[in-house]
Amino acid sequence: MDQTEDRKFLKKFSSIIVGFIILTAVLIVLALSMKGEPDPNANPSQAIMTEERIKPVAAVRVGEEGAAALAQAQEAAAPAAANDGPVDGEKVYNGLCVSCHGAGVAGAPIAHSEQMTQRLDEKGMDMLVNNAINGINVMPPRGGNPALTDEEIRASVEFMTKQL
């Protein structure tokens, strides 16, 4: 190998290195442009549901105002605890399913909408109830509350699929 060949090699080699440096710069710019800002139009119910999940499990109530609020809360909790009256699909829906099926969170079919009646037409009531009990894709089994009975799930699905 004489000197001219060495020089030729170095020239080629350094141009390859320069090529790689340019490629790296392009990839960095590309990555930065893909990062983006958080979408201000993101689903607002997501934030509400997150708040709901991370809120404290209990609150301290004091004084007269506190006693009144406590009585109100106990009254509100009583029917849910009793849970032995006739099965009320609307109540089950409003207690749980509405959190996703009200606004269509995560692609949930919106209750009472055409999205829901279309599924009913395509799959039939038994299959919808079955999928609500066992879960389907993002839809959690029994909407995430394993205490709900098959009867309650069926009633809430019947309520959801009804056109109001």
Ligand code: HEC
């Ligand atoms: C955490 C959100 C969430 C909750 C809570 C929830 N669902 Fe869903 N549900 C979904 C999503 C998402 C889908 C769409 C699943 C799919 O088809 O990919 C769905 C689909 C359904 C379907 C259609 C199933 C099918 O076969 O097409 C029914 C029926 C249903 N849910 C009933 C209920 C009932 C009843 C409750 C309350 C007991 C409930 N859901 C609570 C998210 C939820």
